[in-house]
Amino acid sequence: MEKYELIAPCHFGLEAVLKREILDLGYEISKVEDGKVTFLADAQGIADANIFLRTTERILLKTGEVKAVTFDELFEKTKAIPWERYIPKDGRFWVAKANSIKSKLFSPSDIQSIMKKAIVERLKEVYHISWFPEDGPEFPIRVSFMKDIATIGIDTSGISLHKRGYRQMTVKAPITETLASALILLTPWNKDRILVDPFCGSGTFPIEAAMIAADIAPGMNRSFLAEQWRHLVPRGCWYQAKEEAMDRVKMDIETDIQGYDIDPEALKAARSNAKMAKVDKLIHLQQRPVSQLRHSKPYGFIITNPPYGERLEDREALPAIYKDLGESFRNLDKWSMYMITSYDRAENDIGRKADKNRKIYNGMLKTYFYQFLGPKPPRKTEKKESL
Incomplete structure (x- = not known):
């Protein structure tokens, strides 16, 4: 070719x-x-x-x-x-x-x-x-x-690739699917680790994480402009890619992926979108404020897109939100937290300086991806059978 x-x-x-x-x-x-x-x-x-x-x-x-x-x-x-x-x-x-x-x-x-x-x-x-x-x-x-x-x-794509086809319902200021995926892939998270988004909105972070965990190709259920370019891309190429995508899907996995939000309408959208993405069985969604974020197991991940104060919330409300996030994070055992925000006092209100941060442009908005790193879990060792 x-x-x-x-x-x-x-x-x-x-x-x-x-x-x-x-x-x-x-x-x-x-x-x-x-x-x-x-x-x-x-x-x-x-x-x-x-x-x-x-x-x-x-x-x-x-x-x-x-x-x-x-x-x-x-x-x-x-x-x-x-x-x-x-x-x-x-x-x-x-x-x-x-x-x-x-x-x-x-x-x-x-x-x-x-x-x-x-x-x-x-x-x-x-x-x-x-x-x-x-x-x-x-x-x-x-x-x-x-x-x-x-x-x-x-x-070759037509409609932007961030439109996977599952987000039928949304809330104000959602994070795009492509950005959510990229941020998850920037972390060491994998399907065997806990992931919680305490500001899940319409569910983009949990849904993208579940798709990564189950190896669901993001474009397997949508169409593309170049599918009509048969003089350049034979139909067999699309059949082969979609067949491979279907073969790779693994739904028989166990995950601990959770999304919380205080807005019942946001959760309604998240549940609808998760079902459309066929990952609703892999995600637990619940109405809960960030102050009630709890988990009994260690070495989990918070990956989240909290309010910035740009469109969603009054900036006056942000210090309390970020303070609650910081307190909840400190009460989790050996967890890591990854957070994208444009709020310039995020570290101050959380009460801890990030171990790393990365400048990312979300459209025209300059944001930072703050990385609060917890310890790595111990490596699993195989038990040798006694001779």
């Missing part, structure tokens, strides 16, 4: 997690940059990446990388890209998104318009037609300028 360069965007600060996921799928990394990882793959890789990667927003098929400081230069260099390799005569194509950082060309609408004209001119010459019906498969094109270098790709 022909090799392509694929671009996987992610949250700034979480590139290493996505890189590890791609390597685990067996594909070669060609570049890691702020907010994206580029890798080499064939048509099967397009299907695999969309179905199995938990931490990327979408998969782009890279068509070119050009330097352009004028619109004439952008037109000519866009036109020089072999678009006929990707877009058939009946393909519906448009420049869906353009962004620009530290570049002379910065108007998204002008970039989109110039590039569309250039692609039309190229395909007119190649296909010897003057009008395109555009009633076939969709090919939304995305371009990103950084210091006058334009990276151009076609979106």
Whole structure:
């Protein structure tokens, strides 16, 4: 199969997690940059990446990388890209998104318009037609300028990959599924360890943890734009990826994954979403304030997205919430806590300085992923049979 360069965007600060996921799928990394990882793959890789990667927003098929400081230069260099390799005569194509950082060309609408004209001119010459019906498969094109270098790709995913299909009900300011997965994968948690989210909202952290525990591929129950690109990605690639995804699911596991919230509507949404994700049997959800967080066993994990005071709560209420979280955490035996928040007094109110923290951009909001590390559990030793 022909090799392509694929671009996987992610949250700034979480590139290493996505890189590890791609390597685990067996594909070669060609570049890691702020907010994206580029890798080499064939048509099967397009299907695999969309179905199995938990931490990327979408998969782009890279068509070119050009330097352009004028619109004439952008037109000519866009036109020089072999678009006929990707877009058939009946393909519906448009420049869906353009962004620009530290570049002379910065108007998204002008970039989109110039590039569309250039692609039309190229395909007119190649296909010897003057009008395109555009009633076939969709090919939304995305371009990103950084210091006058334009990276151009076609979106293979369509709807963002954070939309797994299970979150039918939500609450205000939910964390995205891709970000929740990435944060879980940043921790040493595994399916044999306890996980509690005391501010679970619509259940994203517990649901993503349960999907990781049961090895449920995030994209196995949804569709993708590139499924219609049969000239590029044979249907067999999708069948193979989805069959592998089904074979990997392990529902006969025991887990201790819990979610608490004080809002009954949030819990209603969480239960509905867990059922839709088919992991409701692996999660325990309960209405309970963070002050009542208890667990009898040691070495557990709190992984949570508490209120920031941006949209959900008055900032005046935050000190008490974080103080209660800190007190509950101190009463847990040998636990670790991982928490994403933009609240700048989080450590002060919790009453402990984090062992580590990592800056992560959640959309345009700068947040920190605070890591309060507990001791590692003792290694399990196998009992040797006496001779």
